[in-house]
Amino acid sequence: MFKNFVNSIWFFLLLTTAAYAQLPDFTEMVKNNGDAVVNISTTQNAPDTTQLDSEQQMPQDVPPELEDFFRRYFQGPEGRGYVPRETNSLGSGFVISKDGYILTNHHVVNNASEIIVKLKDRRELVAKLVGSDESTDVALIKVEANDLPVVTIGSPEQLQVGEWVLAIGTPFGFEQSVTAGIVSAKGRSLPDGNYVPFIQTDVAINPGNSGGPLFNMHGQVVGINSQIYSRSGGYMGLSFAIPIDVAMNVAEQIKTKGKVSRGWLGVQIQDVTRQLAESFGMDRPHGALVAKVIPGGPAEKAGIQIGDIIVDFNGHVIETSGELPPLVGMFGVNENASIKIIRQGDKEDLNVKIGLLPPQASNNLAPSAAPEFAVNRLNLAVSDLTEEQRQQLQVEKNGVLVQKVNKGIAMDAGIQPGDVILRVQNSPIKNAADFNKIIANLPLKKSIAMLIQRNGSPVFIAFKIDK
Template sequence: MLKKLFYGACVYLLLSNLSYAQLPDFTEMVKNNGNAVVNISTIQKNTETQAADSGDQQQLPQDIPPEMEEFFRHYFQGPGRGMAPKETNSLGSGFIISKDGYVLTNNHVVNNASEIVVKLKDRRELIAKLIGSDESSDVALLKVEAKDLPVVEIGSPDQLQVGEWVLAIGTPFGFDQSVTAGIVSAKGRSLPDGNYVPFIQTDVAINPGNSGGPLFNMQGKVVGINSQIYSRSGGYMGLSFAIPIDLAMNVVDQLKSKGKVSRGWLGVQIQDVTRQLAESFGMDRPHGALVAKIVPGGPAEKAGLQIGDIIVEFNGQIVETSGELPPRVGVTPIDEPAKLKIIRQGEKQELSVKIGLLPSQQVAQKSDPNAEEIHANRLGLVVTDLNAEQRQELQIEKNGVFVQRVGKGIAQDIGIQPGDIILRIQNNVIRDSNEFNKILTKLPTGKSIAVLVQRNGNPIFLAFKLDK
């Protein structure tokens, strides 16, 4: 009996030690890099006002219902009484990338700040100067006046593997030098507000105040800047996103040399290829970036790219999803040629395009209430022709019909809305409402058909099948 207990205890200890040995030890990494991670606090002067502390202000009654609080505040304290300019404080993280005082953080940490203070681990507080920032990538570069500062080592996000351990150091909720760890959940994530950033997704615990802090790999090198979380509560829920450090360092180089960031531009709007769209374009599987719009006079138009083309390769790199293309185009040098592989009407082709400089554009859209209606068609739509004023505002020279109403039917099922502009069906460009209805009568049944619509200035392909 004693022998069995002894052997059982030995086996338990052995298994425990094996399990423990498989877990990473982050202690040395934190010791070596913690000194280079900083706390960043800012003061932002707002145009809003708030009640100033004054002896003549009356206190609100206690135990009032929440829905009545604003009424009592107005009654007891009065509108506009004791108002003073409002200053707000924000808190974030950052890390030192050079011994002479360059610091990296997020743009949203220091945006609109009138004063930026960098607090080191040794409790020194240094006033920082904003060298420059880039809203699109959410990267900001600061400079403090100091020498021989501790620095981080820059790593390569390309070498990161999904499932690999990573570690973050930052200031969540103001708690300095907080360390959290997790694994890489995914790479190359595209987020709605980050078109030019292929985010690293992790399950590292990131909370408000971690923004701008470093993400380390197991070699103790920075591979990302912790930037965003996905949350329904405002706190950590297991989905954290970091900006790849190579993209951030490209921004740093441009801010140092030019004081601003220039991005490559192809002059297209793109979307993912769904299963039905892949079938309609004669593809064996959905992949690539589908061209939904080409900007007149842009690099893509000059290179001969067409609406409906599917970009499957850019400069030798495979394009599986549309979100992979913008970051690659963005870091391509301006005026440099790039090689594209596309699928056009089921056939593979190669094009060379000279990358342009990204401009800023906005397109307005509104309907014409006086336009003559056309009777509903096979899709359950009422469409009208576009007048000259609409075409000018929408930057549509010749093509398209305006969706006046959407009845029950296929169009409603696939998401076409009143106010949409239908530009083409399959390879047929729609010039007016008569041509649109003629094309509809000739469409086959039981086959996926692609339709290009423009909504709020943005084009998108949709797919449908006609039953009869």
């Protein structure tokens, strides 16, 4: 019996040793790359000041030794009635050139009046902001130094889901903190990152890690740690990094041109749902559905139409709509790209000359009330658009305004009062009478695609008429 016990112990030790041998060893990677990771502290002087109520006065009978304190608090340093505010923040960064260029996040250095870079050897250097890009959350700063340790740049395209990655940064001010995990997903699209195909990891990232590097197992930087998903403000297993090729492209443009230029296709797109795929005659949902074509833009000139589904951009297969904007944004302005689309069930090849992304404008104007409307088969009330409403909603032609949505198919599909219905399937809607006629002739139990405009943005929805 004792012999069996000893054998069991040996077997357990062998399994433990084998499992330990399969775990990665990060020690050499940290030794070789830690020197190039820096701590960044910034100071922001808030321009707005806290004004005091005119009736707020310094307390009476203040002891002489506290008079100066209360005078400053209640009247400001010169009796002007304000309290100046100064805020500090911490972040991370990494050196990409021996002469002092450093990459970090835009939000780490945004509105900073002073940027201090602390190296691993305890040197503290004042940095200047070369430039930053809010859309990608990338910033380039520089310190006056020579022969600095630098990181090696890797390729995010070769990164595999499930691969080990490592982060070095300054979470909560704890310098040179190392955390590790795996790549959870690639090409993630986030609401505030239209031009970034984020790398998702389960590496522990916390406030202060922002701007720090994400390394692969070869000791190469593949991303900049940028965001976390959290309900508490701390790490919850969902961390997102900007691919280093996106960041280096931004940095190079900042260095050479002083600004960032992005490619522009001139469309508004959305994902293809199962019902929309059925309505467009597709065997499965994929691609980017064109909901709007900007007049005079590159897409219109290339022949792209509303309802087209972009499934390939210059050799890159498009599975979801979020994959397209980063590819277009990084594509060369005034260069030609090949595009594959699905139009009414047929595949077509187009060539488009990519334009320069113009300044974006938003429109949240609500339509004014229209007195007359007609009820149609979908159990909703629509009316013709007045000229004033067209100007407010930026609807040049066609379309009807949804006035009321009753319980039924339209409500279940998500149509709301104030929406503008632009087309049903491939038929543009000219007016309310035209809309009711088209709805009356729709087939039963078949997915129907409807293009609506809501708060200035077009979107396709799908519904079925069962009876």
